[in-house]
Amino acid sequence: MLIIDNILIIIISLIFIILILIFITGNNKKSYIVREFYSLGTSNQLEAYGKKATKAIEESIIKVCEIDNKMSVFKNDSEISKINTNAGNKPQIVSYDTYYVIQKAIKYCRLSEGAFDITIGPIVALWGIGKEGQQIPSSNEVKEKLKIVNYKDIVLDKDDRSIFLKNKKQEIDVGGIAKGYAADEVKNVMIKNGIKSALINLGGNILTLGTKIDGTPWSVGIQDPFKTRGEFALIISVINKSVVTSGNYERYFEVEGKRFHHIINPSTGYPSESDIVGATIISDNSIDGDGLSTGVYIMGVQKAIKLIEEIEGVDAILITKSKEIYVTSGMEGKFTITCDGFVYKNRI
Incomplete structure (x- = not known):
């Protein structure tokens, strides 16, 4: 009887060890x-x-x-859309993410001497490239929209983490x-x-x-x-x-x-x-x-x-x-x- 009890104890111990090993290796599996x-x-x-x-x-x-x-121009409640809605009116307080991205974007607008400009949205929309209704706009339409394309019109206030566009109809697009x-x-x-x-x-x-x-x-x-x-x-x-x-x-x-x-x-x-x-x-x-x-x-x-x-x-x-x-x-x-x-x- 003692021998049988010892054998059972050994078997149970082995099963316990095997289960532990399975648990450990399972959790470590990449x-x-x-x-x-x-x-x-x-x-x-x-x-x-x-x-x-x-x-x-x-x-x-x-x-x-x-x-x-936060940053899509196609979502009316995004922080970027709110900045654009308030253009020429009032600053928009934004999250750290959006503020940081706009801050970095302006850095590259400057480095490229305006070749990269995140206020170009109205011109992009005018052409509509890749969308239904894409067309070559008239030169007058282009000239009119160019008047509101200028990254230098973006005002950043780091104290309250707000963004302001100086002129109405201006838009930021961080796409x-x-x-x-x-x-x-x-x-x-x-x-x-x-x-x-x-x-x-x-x-x-x-x-x-x-x-x-x-x-x-x-x-x-x-x-x-x-x-x-x-x-x-x-x-x-x-x-x-x-x-x-x-x-x-x-x-x-x-x-x-x-x-x-x-x-x-x-x-x-x-x-x-x-x-x-x-x-x-x-x-x-x-x-x-x-x-x-x-x-x-x-x-x-x-x-x-x-x-x-x-x-x-x-x-x-x-x-x-x-x-x-x-x-x-x-x-x-x-x-x-x-x-x-x-x-x-x-x-x-």
């Missing part, structure tokens, strides 16, 4: 999670690897949607930089949850966290501006970097063989006619890449290269109408051309 969702007016995809991958992605989606609710901020915030959420390997794709804006699962760098394709989306002109390898591209292939319409794309030059009110057709910014923070890519596109190769070389931790890859590829010093030898017809130029 997961690779991929999730797609729609927000910020675009399709997005998050990839994460780690014990808390599911939690990290769920929290990230919530964060992105919160940013969209050209909000995705970058959202990507940075997602990265912070991932890090908080112990994620060391993640790929953040917000409408084509790429931000990588760490390396791929196998320890190798992430390979990011740079769109061929002369072909449909998903065909690449070159490939770069990155770790802990943001890759943001502006190009004339994203939204456009054609009239008599001429392409009218969505990147409007704030000084003319018409689609940019610089020598650049694709501008990619590689940076540590995605908000910087987002804030620079549009302005760089409009500035043209010479001014763009000069500007980016002066900003620490930021690089650029520029593709021209003649299929020439120019890069800043930090990207030399760090890319591979994958499509025939492109020529690398290492001198301006």
Whole structure:
């Protein structure tokens, strides 16, 4: 009887140990999670690897949607819409997120000497590129709208965290930089949850966290501006970097063989006619890449290269109408051309 009791005790102990091991290993198991969702007016995809991958992605989606609710011009109750509604009337108190994004946006408006301007909304709406009713507006219509395009009319008050537009009918649109901020915030959420390997794709804006699962760098394709989306002109390898591209292939319409794309030059009110057709910014923070890519596109190769070389931790890859590829010093030898017809130029 004693022997049987001892055997039962041993069996129960073994079962208990096995259950503990299962519990421990189960909780330590790392997961690779991929999730797609729609927000910020675009399709997005998050990839994460780690014990808390599911939690990290769920929290990230919530964060992105919160940013969209604050900064979308298509939502009447967003903070940006309230700023625009009160233009020329009174300041609008906003959240830290919105204040920070507008503050950073103004920084890049200045650096680009107005090539990037977040008050260009009325001109963009006039063209309606990518929407029903897109058309070439009359020159008088463009001239009239240009009168209210000026980022210098944005007044920031850091004491009460308010934003004020000096003139009625002026509008702020942070669509050209909000995705970058959202990507940075997602990265912070991932890090908080112990994620060391993640790929953040917000409408084509790429931000990588760490390396791929196998320890190798992430390979990011740079769109061929002369072909449909998903065909690449070159490939770069990155770790802990943001890759943001502006190009004339994203939204456009054609009239008599001429392409009218969505990147409007704030000084003319018409689609940019610089020598650049694709501008990619590689940076540590995605908000910087987002804030620079549009302005760089409009500035043209010479001014763009000069500007980016002066900003620490930021690089650029520029593709021209003649299929020439120019890069800043930090990207030399760090890319591979994958499509025939492109020529690398290492001198301006």
